[in-house]
Amino acid sequence: HYPPGRPRLTRCRSPEKETFTCWWEPGSSDGLPTSHHLYYRKESSVEVFECPDYHSAGNNSCFFDKPHTLIWIIYNITVVASNALGKTYSESVEVDVMDIVQPHPPENANVSLMQADNNFYILVRWEPPLEADTRSGWVTIRYEIRIKRENSREESDSWESYNAGKQLEFSIYSPQPGASYLMQVRCKLDQGLWSEWSSPAFIQIPDKT
Amino acid sequence: LNDLLERASQLSEKLHSLSTSLTNDLDSHLPPVGRMMIPRPSMCHTSSLQIPNDKDQALRIPEDELLSLARSLLLAWSDPLTLLSSEASSLEHPERNTINTKTQELQDSIRSLGTGLEHLVHKMGSSSDDLSDLPFNTNSLGQDKTSQLVNFHFLLSCFRRDSHKIDSFLKVLRCRAAKRPEIC
Ligand code: NA
Ligand code: NA
Ligand code: NA
Numbered sequence: 001h002y003p004p005g006r007p008r009l010t011r012c013r014s015p016e017k018e019t020f021t022c023w024w025e026p027g028s029s030d031g032l033p034t035s036h037h038l039y040y041r042k043e044s045s046v047e048v049f050e051c052p053d054y055h056s057a058g059n060n061s062c063f064f065d066k067p068h069t070l071i072w073i074i075y076n077i078t079v080v081a082s083n084a085l086g087k088t089y090s091e092s093v094e095v096d097v098m099d100i101v102q103p104h105p106p107e108n109a110n111v112s113l114m115q116a117d118n119n120f121y122i123l124v125r126w127e128p129p130l131e132a133d134t135r136s137g138w139v140t141i142r143y144e145i146r147i148k149r150e151n152s153r154e155e156s157d158s159w160e161s162y163n164a165g166k167q168l169e170f171s172i173y174s175p176q177p178g179a180s181y182l183m184q185v186r187c188k189l190d191q192g193l194w195s196e197w198s199s200p201a202f203i204q205i206p207d208k209t
Numbered sequence: 210l211n212d213l214l215e216r217a218s219q220l221s222e223k224l225h226s227l228s229t230s231l232t233n234d235l236d237s238h239l240p241p242v243g244r245m246m247i248p249r250p251s252m253c254h255t256s257s258l259q260i261p262n263d264k265d266q267a268l269r270i271p272e273d274e275l276l277s278l279a280r281s282l283l284l285a286w287s288d289p290l291t292l293l294s295s296e297a298s299s300l301e302h303p304e305r306n307t308i309n310t311k312t313q314e315l316q317d318s319i320r321s322l323g324t325g326l327e328h329l330v331h332k333m334g335s336s337s338d339d340l341s342d343l344p345f346n347t348n349s350l351g352q353d354k355t356s357q358l359v360n361f362h363f364l365l366s367c368f369r370r371d372s373h374k375i376d377s378f379l380k381v382l383r384c385r386a387a388k389r390p391e392i393c
Contacts, residue, residue, distance in 0.1 A: 018264050044251045070262040072370055074250055096250070098373050137384030137393055138264040138377065140222070190373065191229045 003086030004034045007079040009093045012100045016131045017071060017139050017189060020064050020097055021057040024079045024090065032083040038062040043074040071097040101192035104129040106143060106185045109198040113205065114171070120205055122147075122172040126185045126198065139189040145170050147183040150202070180204045210332050213325060214383040220322040221279075221376040224315065228369040231311045234304045235362050246359045253367035254345045255285045260374055267381055273335040279378045280326050282371045283319055285343035289364055290316045292348065300361060301354040315368075322375075 005027020014020035026036060038051035051062035075097075079090040106126040114123045124145055128134050132141055143164040149157045164170045164185075175181060184197040250256070260278055261267040267275070294316045297309040329335075350360040384393035 043249075044256075066263070066265070072260070072374060073262055096370070098370060133264070135384065135393055136264065136268060137380035137382070138267065140380055190376065191226050 001032050001083075001085055002030055004029060004032075004081035004083050004088045006088050007036060007081045007090045009077060009079055009090055012077075012093070012095050014069070014097050014101045015103050015129070016133065017097065017101050017192075018066050018133075019069050020095075020100060021061055022064075022077060022093075022095070023057075023061045026060065027081060027088060029083075032085065034081055034083045036060065037080050037082070039078050039080065041076045042070070043076075069097060073097075101139075101189050103132055103141070103187050103189050103192070103195045105195045105198040106187050107198075109183070109185045109201050111181070111183055111201045111203040113203060119173070120175055120177070122175050122181065122183075122203060122205075123169060124172065124183055124185070124201070125169045127168065129187065129195065132187075132189070140166070141187055141189055142166060143168075143170075143185055143187045144194070145183060145185045146197070147172060147181055149176065150180045150182045175205045177205055178207045210329075211383075211386055211388075213329050213332060214379065214386050217322060217325045217329060218376070218379050218383050220318055220325060221372065221379045224318050224322065225369070225372040225376045227311055227315050227318070228365060228372050231308060231315070232362075232365055232369050234308055234311070235302065235358075235365065238303055239358065239362060240355070243355055243359045243362070246355070247363050247366070250366065250370065252363075253370070254289070255282060255343050255367065255371055258282065258285075258341055258343060267378065272382055272385060273333065275378045275382055276326065276329060276333065276335060277340060279375045279382075280323075280330070281341040281343065282375050283323055283326065284340060285345065286319055286368060286371065287323070288345045289347075289368070290319055292350065293361060293364060296350050296357065296361065300357060302358065 007027050008025045010023050010025050012020055012022040022038065024036065026034065039048050041048050052068045053063040053065060056063040073096065075095045076092055077095060078092040081088045106129055109124070109126040112123045114121050126143070128141060133139060134141055144161055145164055146159040146161045148159045162170060181203050182200050184200050186195045186197045188194045258278070258281060261270055294312050297312040298305070300308060302308060350357040387393050
């Protein structure tokens with residue numbers, strides 16, 4: 001038997017600039033029971049704290065709730081694996097919440113077929129991600145949508161993206177009669193990272209008005 | 210007031226987005242040894258300023274104080290940005306021209322934002338003229354090419370963080386002033 005393999009901090013993410021979670025990957029193990037603990041230290045302080053919540057974000061994670069989350073301050077984070085034969089420390093990672101802001105995707109993205117002046121157009125609508133506070137100004141949320149024609153045999157059909165700003169809807173004019181379209185929305189907070197794309201919504205355009 | 214805050218927010222957003230993109234430009238060509246030499250963020254000349262470090266704190270701070278914090282930070286960057294602008298053209302970096310252009314743009318934008326925030330102080334009838342003094346006592350980025358690059362990078366990362374603080378504080382102010390906060 002051996003001491004545990006070296007754990008690795010894989011990523012940290014803050015979905016709303018108010019809480020964050022870090023995840024790690026355990027190192028190799030030869031079957032001895034191994035436990036993992038996460039420790040952190042905040043910029044300009046020597047005091048070391050243990051992870052406040054190992055449960056809320058699932059296995060191999062640590063969740064920092066609002067009282068434990070500060071921004072514009074570096075967190076120095078280390079994971080320690082322990083078994084009966086010893087301890088192994090991960091490389092430590094430095095995190096400023098500002099740099100790990102990535103919201104969840106927008107909710108309830110849907111598409112409707114609209115008609116104006118005898119022409120069809122597509123109206124895409126969505127809602128902010130559940131956790132986003134769009135009222136206080138603490139974050140500024142921006143949306144981007146992308147759309148492409150489905151089941152087309154033409155190679156040239158690729159995603160077309162549109163910047164939707166802060167709006168919760170976007171209209172796309174002159175869809176191809178008879179075609180079907182697939183669309184998705186994503187969002188970002190401030191200058192942070194884009195969310196994943198929302199689950200796709202589909203629409204079939206009738207042949208003629 | 211709403212218009213002033215709207216324009217100020219646009220400028221602070223531009224500052225943060227420009228400094229983010231500049232940091233990426235610099236990152237694209239920083240030797241690993243240079244990366245090791247970058248000072249800690251706690252060494253930023255503005256790090257002694259007491260600011261709210263989360264949403265709850267920021268929302269509790271009175272409006273004139275939030276404005277003073279944004280103005281103090283902006284004022285503290287006037288000299289360092291002048292230094293960055295004057296040194297950008299001699300930086301040894303393949304993206305030097307882009308970096309130079311964006312740095313000049315940063316300098317223009319902090320001037321406009323500074324003027325805008327002075328107007329806001331008058332409009333808000335804000336009494337607090339107690340800006341914090343955050344001296345910057347450096348007049349050179351260093352003698353050799355690597356130190357120049359490293360110090361340029363360090364100052365920019367400090368500015369990127371501070372521009373995010375300024376942007377966040379001004380947007381909280383803007384939403385408080387807005388009549389319909391649900392569209393903020
Ligand atoms: Na966990
Ligand atoms: Na907090
Ligand atoms: Na944004």
